[in-house]
Amino acid sequence: SAVISQKPSRDICQRGTSLTIQCQVDSQVTMMFWYRQQPGQSLTLIATANQGSEATYESGFVIDKFPISRPNLTFSTLTVSNMSPEDSSIYLCSSRQALTDTQYFGPGTRLTVL
Amino acid sequence: EDKVVQSPLSLVVHEGDTVTLNCSYEVTNFRSLLWYKQEKKAPTFLFMLTSSGIEKKSGRLSSILDKKELFSILNITATQTGDSAVYLCATTRGGSNYKLTFGKGTLLTVNP
Numbered sequence: 001s002a003v004i005s006q007k008p009s010r011d012i013c014q015r016g017t018s019l020t021i022q023c024q025v026d027s028q029v030t031m032m033f034w035y036r037q038q039p040g041q042s043l044t045l046i047a048t049a050n051q052g053s054e055a056t057y058e059s060g061f062v063i064d065k066f067p068i069s070r071p072n073l074t075f076s077t078l079t080v081s082n083m084s085p086e087d088s089s090i091y092l093c094s095s096r097q098a099l100t101d102t103q104y105f106g107p108g109t110r111l112t113v114l
Numbered sequence: 115e116d117k118v119v120q121s122p123l124s125l126v127v128h129e130g131d132t133v134t135l136n137c138s139y140e141v142t143n144f145r146s147l148l149w150y151k152q153e154k155k156a157p158t159f160l161f162m163l164t165s166s167g168i169e170k171k172s173g174r175l176s177s178i179l180d181k182k183e184l185f186s187i188l189n190i191t192a193t194q195t196g197d198s199a200v201y202l203c204a205t206t207r208g209g210s211n212y213k214l215t216f217g218k219g220t221l222l223t224v225n226p
Contacts, residue, residue: 001159031212033212033213033214035214041218042202042216042217042218042219043157043202043204043214043216044216045213045214045215048211048212048213058213090155092155092156092157094214096212100162101145101146101148101162101206101212101214102148102159102162103148103159103212103214104159105150105156105157105158106156107155107156108154108155108156110155
């Protein structure tokens with residue numbers, strides 16, 4: 001299984017600012033994903049990070065708010081822009097194991113917006 | 115829209131008890147169902163099920179899928195305090211999307 005690291009592990013930010021979260025996988029993977037878990041809720045997919053092309057966003061999520069980069073097969077970033085307290089969540093990246101539906105998750109970033 | 119419903123939402127048991135967690139789904143073009151254990155932040159993978167009636171087993175945990183009745187169960191025998199966590203069920207559709215649709219989870223608390 002892939003080993004995934006994320007940083008920062010947590011942050012406290014002021015409203016109106018932006019935060020970029022980094023996700024690193026220990027092997028090359030074709031598909032990486034970004035999920036959000038709001039307090040007391042389950043995981044919701046924000047977007048699929050595609051290497052070499054624009055990310056594919058789920059309904060309710062837009063590129064201006066959550067720009068994503070995927071410069072190579074082991075790394076991706078998610079930026080949370082112009083933050084408000086409603087963006088306080090855990091943000092998780094995952095990678096899909098080749099030839100299966102199994103996704104492995106990073107340790108998550110706990111974001112608090114004041 | 116795909117729907118994944120887990121029950122119960124929370125459960126408190128004593129060490130040594132056996133628990134059964136439920137997951138039902140309504141998914142267009144269903145392909146697979148996955149179980150994860152979430153302690154603190156990161157979900158850790160437990161099982162992936164694609165075929166009906168074939169039990170997957172790992173130690174004290176086991177799971178089975180019923181594609182006719184559209185549900186899966188996760189069993190944990192001889193529970194330990196370390197089993198305390200949120201257990202998440204997720205599904206995928208056929209095709210090249212690979213998106214996971216999660217249920218709300220079951221919070222399991224195992225008391226000594």
